[in-house]
Amino acid sequence: MRQFTAAQAGRRVFAIPTGWTFVQQHLLTPLLDLVFPPACAGCGRVGILLCDPCLATIRPVEFHHQPDLAPLEALGAVGRYEGLLQRAVQALKYEGATALATPLGQQMARRIADAAWEPGVFVPVPLHQHRLATRGYNQAALLARAAASALGWPYRDDLLSRMRATHSQVGLDHQARQENVRDAFALASPESLQDRSIILVDDVYTTGATIRECASVLAAAGAGAVRAFVVGKTGLG
Template sequence: MLRAFLDILFPPLCHVCRSFIPAAGPLHICSGCRDAISPISSPLCDLCGTPFGTIGGSDHRCGACSLSPPRFDAARAATLFDGPVRDMIHRFKYDRRVQLARPLGLLAAETLASWAAAAAADLVVPVPLHVRRLRQRGFNQAILLGQVVAGQWHLPLDRTCLRRIRWTEPQVNLAAAERAANVRGAFAVTAPARVAGRRIILVDDVFTTGSTVAECARVLKGAGAGEVLVVTVARAVA
């Protein structure tokens, strides 16, 4: 009775197309928009998580990771950065629709649950924003996503052990070759004892070239972290 009354006052609408959903569920994404989401599945690179453009086959190391392995131990994204997910992430970050953190975080947590369970991580750490960008945006999207993921996976969340100590240009404005140089030296671990020997899940919204999370992983491992595993909602693929 109460649920029906609340649905009249606040009808459950799809976060993407705004259509009414009679049985919304926790994601609040209608079946049509859910079908338009592109989940990432095998075959993929077992290190960076990039999907291969083949049907069938087993996971294996991609050419780029074979030549120059990143500093993180593995990375996985729930979906491709296209369609409804790209729309939701853009509205979340740039239109300040912070309520979208929950469906995006749940999408990552549900899709990657078995992988995360096998990883047996100890701690969730969000990719930090520089204080200047935090003031501009008003929130750190990685922290909001990390709260959802950590809650679903029953892991502690540490918001402050990793800091961004240097201003960097937005990665979206840079070519792939410039991104690594842009973030070099941009992060620092404030409390090495909180990461020493721990298996860390590093959370961000989108994996593009991996330069930011690779630099975070380098710094975390330099402070003694045992493993760094990267989780993002989406993966941009050329």
């Protein structure tokens, strides 16, 4: 089988700018599909972004519940952060393969439905505005929007804001990760979250330092249950 690099798989030659939703859906995407057909992020098969044989290789992870996750009430993931999911997240995050957010968000939605989670408001872990400006999009927001749309549940990206830029968590141990993100997030909207059930969304869960910091802010603002769902969960933490 022909080998595809992560840079080729799951992406087109160039990314469509965000904010072009209508034009993108109805004109650009169909046109680009003809000229640069989508390829599976796992194997490079042309015509689909995540093919069924690759999806079948995902290893599930146990859903976690309190008390080890406090202040999170529950955590779920599409699967282990390896193989297909790792390649897909990296392409989504670093290579402009924003189209992958739709099938990945649909996988999240399917597992949330299978686990019979109560409905909640999907809230992405925010990026700092500098990184947002550099990358052009927040991959967590694209994933959360796709999952919310698949389930027909609400989506809000204006509840949390990232107050300061943090260093990458990659390579940091558990304690360093916690210190790195401490007080990095704040409530962006003054409204009361009384009894709102929230589902935080991020691409990867490693030690959970980032997601738990966000959950603390939401819990302090009076949110009801705060749960989290990610694409991939690593073996760490």
